[in-house]
Amino acid sequence: MALVEVIDGVFAYNKNRIFTNINLSVEKGEILCLLGPNGCGKTTLIDCILGMHMLNDGKILINGLDAKKFHPGELAKYVAYVPQNHERTFPYKVLDIVQMGRAAYTGRFSSPSQQDQDIAAEALAMVGLIKLKDRPYTQLSGGEGQLVMLARALAQQTPVIIMDEPTAHLDFKHEMLVLEMILDLVRNRELTVIMATHFPNHAFWFENNALKTRVALMHEEHFVEVGPPMDVICEKNMRLLYNIDTRLLSFRVNELGEMHQIVPVKTL
Amino acid sequence: MNKKIIILIVFAAPLLVIFLSLFIGRYPVSIARVLQVLWSGITASTWGQPDVYNTLIWQIRMPRAILGAMVGGCLAISGAAFQGLFRNPLVSSGILGVSAGAGFGAALSILIFHSVTGATYVFAFAFGLLAVFLSYLISKIYNSSPTIMLVLGGVIVGSIFSALISFAKYAADPYEELPAIVFWLMGSLASSSYKDILVAGIPMFIGISGLVLIRWRINVLSMGDREAHALGINLVVDKGLVIVCSTLAAAGAVCVSGVIGWVGLVIPHIARMIVGNDNRVLIPASLSLGACFLVLVDDVGRIITGAEMPLGILTSLVGAPFFIWLLKKTKAGGW
Structure with a gap:
């Protein structure tokens, strides 16, 4: 059973629609990366899952139960939150x-x-x-x-942790430190992580480390594609989301085997 | 420091200060005489103490010290709670307009009844609550960032009531009513009685108890709305409780003492320098420190001038140098 599920989610601030037709399901022990340009609604979607905002339509299931029925105190025992900018x-x-x-x-x-x-x-x-x-x-x-x-x-002590750009403003080393911490938590403590990020390579990094990883590409109010990084983070999709030209690189690291990274070349 | 010692200090300090202030005043009474009067009062013996001393100690100095401690404690504790709740170290107990509202209530009652009467308390208390309620209504107009809107609402309501106070002064009879309004606004404990303690004590007691009970939640609320919610806090209930309790405490204090500045803003900071920022300790420490501070300042006011020096003046004059000294001493340790 999915730990967190969003079914046909629609949300608008007053009449300003943020996202529509969002479908999402996160299984135990996996990491889901929310990827998308600034202002595409990642944080708003996170707020909805956390119960800060109510969906205008559709529903959110936490552990199979309608999230609306949770008090904040109960929800906080299922889903924890790591803020972007504390x-x-x-x-x-x-x-x-x-x-x-x-x-x-x-x-x-x-x-x-x-x-x-x-x-x-x-x-x-x-x-x-x-x-x-x-x-x-x-x-x-x-x-x-x-x-x-x-x-x-x-x-x-929740089964699910939601993170909003957990590595924003961190230097190279601390970025890696936080990613390694997340890797350890998902791999060894069977936690489930939903993470908004601006870096496609974070998703690749988790996949490279043999973690069950999926990416949801968010663009213009809905998900363009959801799937493993190798399937969805491609040059075509990067062009669609960010309007930039990119190259997918593959290389070998001895103990890890085949690794992937996507690098930007120029804006279009 | 040992936890029990801290708790002991928090409880004992205001009692000690109240006790000491019974010995202080314009009218000369020897230490031995004060002790005798206290003893005969406690044992309820008729053991011949002249009435003047009985009245002085039991009916004037005692209620005044007790009320001063309650008022100081209330202003400081509600200031500490508001600072945590609004995540802003610059707000004080008057942030939601309670002081301005109470001030106008008092001025209005003085205009109606031509002097300070029992109705002054009632008006001050009612308008203090009304001001906070209006701030709350304003915050509901636009929903998106309720905390900021609430503070903004408080600023708006505060300025309206300040203007109304000025209008009340303008409209007042300059020989009787105007001085009464001005003196009330400067704050005083001069006319304290046990009746004041009982009546104003009810909202003050409710407010203090609520804040002391909910103090750890103020830590969590100070993380901001989104995080506090994600940590499992019911924002509406918990913020509501903190606001209601702080307002009751502050309104209860202001309605008997008039507007006393400084205490609600700075005592929490002084407490921070001493015990740190954790509201589990900070809230009781602010209460205790506020109580001690106001009683001591009132003692100073009784000694230094023949006439009654309004408290609002002295709290700043005495408090500011003390604050600076503490800043130097602790090197702003809490910050």
């Missing part, structure tokens, strides 16, 4: 931030229990930042901050 306002300690992942398990008028605090510490250890637990998180670098957001999502 605005850091108050300098909370890193561990305080991760503990917020336990909100769905904590009563309105109480604070996280010892058990919840342990789960949060464990999640922080999972992303390798436990040594920073007492640091103000406003002092972290962009990459560390993103890992803390990931740890907070892990503390929610």
Whole structure:
């Protein structure tokens, strides 16, 4: 059974239609990359799955159940969220931030229990930042901050994590670090990830690492194609989505075997 | 620091400050005499204390100190809650217009009844709540970013009521009503009585209790709407609770004390420098610190001038240097 399913999804802000006829189904243990130009509605679709917005038509099933029937607290036990741009306002300690992942398990008028605090510490250890637990998180670098957001999502202990451009603003190394973390989570902890990204090569990278990967190409209010990266990320589709000329490259890395990347050549 | 010690300080500090302020005032009373009066009051013995001392300690200084602690605590705790909720360190308890609304309510009642009466409290409280409700209505006009719209609504409502206050001053009789309005707006605890404590204490108590209970959720709410929602928070209920509780606390405070600036803005920051940003600790710490601060400032006001110095003036004059000193001392540690 699909963990997250969108059936004939339609959404509009007032009369401004964002997407229509969106069909999507994500299975356990797979990673789905949402790919599309700026403003194509990726974030809005994510907001709908998270229950921030209601679809105008169609429906969303979470674990086979209508998402409308979920309270925010229940939904947060199935789907966690890693934001694109987390605005850091108050300098909370890193561990305080991760503990917020336990909100769905904590009563309105109480604070996280010892058990919840342990789960949060464990999640922080999972992303390798436990040594920073007492640091103000406003002092972290962009990459560390993103890992803390990931740890907070892990503390929610959900089967599904949704990420909105998790590597935006990260340097080369931290981008890889976050991707490797996602790879580990999907491969070894059987998590399911839905991820909006601007980089087609992220999808290739997951596929190259033998992860069950699918890509949904979003363009002009609907999905152009959904399928494995090798099938859908092609020069023709890149031209359609971004209006750029690209080349698909193949090369061998000894321990990984055949790898693929798509590189831009010029705008058209 | 040990958690229990912190909790002890939070509870004990305001009580200690209230106790100390019983010894302070224009009318000279020896320390021994104050203790005797307190003892005979507690034991309810008729052990011959002159009435003037009984009245002074039990009917004037005591209620004034208690009310001061409640008002200071309420302003600070609602300021801390609003800062977290609106993710903005520059907002204070008056952000949704409660102070301006209460100020106009008080001015209106003074115009109608020609002086400060019991109705002044009622009017101030009612208009304080009305102002916040109007801010809320304005935020509903345009739905897309409700938090910003709410703050904007507060700014609009606040400016309307400020204009109305000016109009009330303009329309007031300059010999009786105008001074009453002006003094009320500058804030004072001079006429405190146990009746004030009981009446205004109800909304203040509800507000404080609610905020103390929900304090960890304020951490989560300060992550912003989308993230808080994704973390499993019911935004409508939880934000509503924080706003209602903060408003009750602030309106309860303003209606008995008048408009006292500074406390709701800066005490939470001072508390941050001392205990950090986690609202689990920050909310009780702000409450305690606000209570101590206002009682101490009121003590200063009683000593330094023969006449009553309005509190709103002193909170800034005393608070600002203290804030600067603390900034230097902690090197803005909380930030």
